[in-house]
Amino acid sequence: MTILLAAEAVEKRYGGQGVFAKGPSKTVLRGVSLSVRDGESVALLGASGSGKSTLARLMLGLERPDGGTVRCLGRPIDAMDAAGRRTFRRTVQAVFQDPLGAVNPRHRIGRIIAEPLRHLTGLDARERAARVAELLRLVGLAPEDADRLPGSMSGGQVQRVCIARALAPEPRLILLDEAVSNLDLVLQLQILDLLAGLRDRLGTAFLFITHDVRLVRRFCDRVAVLHDGGLVEDRPVGPSFAFDHPAARALLDAMLPAAPSPALRDRSAESRTAP
Numbered sequence: 001m002t003i004l005l006a007a008e009a010v011e012k013r014y015g016g017q018g019v020f021a022k023g024p025s026k027t028v029l030r031g032v033s034l035s036v037r038d039g040e041s042v043a044l045l046g047a048s049g050s051g052k053s054t055l056a057r058l059m060l061g062l063e064r065p066d067g068g069t070v071r072c073l074g075r076p077i078d079a080m081d082a083a084g085r086r087t088f089r090r091t092v093q094a095v096f097q098d099p100l101g102a103v104n105p106r107h108r109i110g111r112i113i114a115e116p117l118r119h120l121t122g123l124d125a126r127e128r129a130a131r132v133a134e135l136l137r138l139v140g141l142a143p144e145d146a147d148r149l150p151g152s153m154s155g156g157q158v159q160r161v162c163i164a165r166a167l168a169p170e171p172r173l174i175l176l177d178e179a180v181s182n183l184d185l186v187l188q189l190q191i192l193d194l195l196a197g198l199r200d201r202l203g204t205a206f207l208f209i210t211h212d213v214r215l216v217r218r219f220c221d222r223v224a225v226l227h228d229g230g231l232v233e234d235r236p237v238g239p240s241f242a243f244d245h246p247a248a249r250a251l252l253d254a255m256l257p258a259a260p261s262p263a264l265r266d267r268s269a270e271s272r273t274a275p
């Protein structure tokens with residue numbers, strides 16, 4: 001299967017450079033490799049501050065790695081010409097956690113959703129408007145919402161606009177960085193159903209950065225874990241999955257607050273069998 005997007009041994013350091021640098025440099029990612037193939041749904045987990053969003057920014061070309069390479073369809077993204085970058089943008093779209101920070105507050109919703117259609121497709125104005133109406137419907141918004149400004153909508157509604165914008169050019173891969181976790185549960189399920197439909201219909205691949213183990217179980221084929229600047233797990237998600245690396249196991253335990261830890265389970269089993 002085609003590898004759509006791959007980080008190959010990427011390194012990232014922050015700080016410690018230049019005259020105004022504060023403090024020593026900090027290595028956030030050390031030789032991290034992660035790839036997503038056509039049609040695959042991959043979850044990237046890691047404790048807060050483990051470097052998940054940094055890896056996402058590198059894989060989207062929003063920041064450059066200090067070492068290693070990111071490739072889209074086999075081509076290094078920082079050596080791409082304008083046509084290569086358009087193919088990259090058409091192949092990979094992203095949705096982030098903070099919807100209001102991701103849209104221009106002065107642009108109407110219709111214009112925001114049509115943005116990638118204008119830049120990345122040959123659709124004319126009428127075709128773009130029809131596609132925007134269809135996308136609004138897909139994410140559960142009304143056609144009239146095309147005329148609203150982001151400031152007049154709730155955070156959840158603007159997040160749906162961001163999802164519609166990402167879906168607009170029919171990308172082969174969508175990266176979602178905690179993009180559904182702030183939505184209420186009903187909406188999360190609606191959006192996940194929508195994404196599952198795209199996966200079934202178009203074979204869209206997904207890279208989810210998430211703290212939600214239900215999403216991993218329900219949606220993902222593979223799960224990777226970042227810890228201390230390195231990828232410590234990268235494995236298929238079976239009907240039940242477990243990790244070998246101690247930090248990944250601890251993370252999974254912490255993600256399942258309702259489930260008693262093995263130690264607690266043992267103790268309650270003892271108390272049940274105690275005379």
Ligand SMILES: Nc1ncnc2c1ncn2[C@@H]1O[C@H](COP(=O)(O)OP(=O)(O)OP(=O)(O)O)[C@@H](O)[C@H]1O
Nearest residue numbers: 014015026028046047048049050051052053054055
């Ligand atoms: N632009 C930056 N300048 C300096 N340090 C940064 C920058 N961006 C991220 N960092 C640091 O890199 C580390 C990883 O941050 P990152 O946001 O990638 O983690 P994360 O795993 O996505 O965390 P969370 O789950 O809390 O969103 C953190 O220690 C963070 O402070």
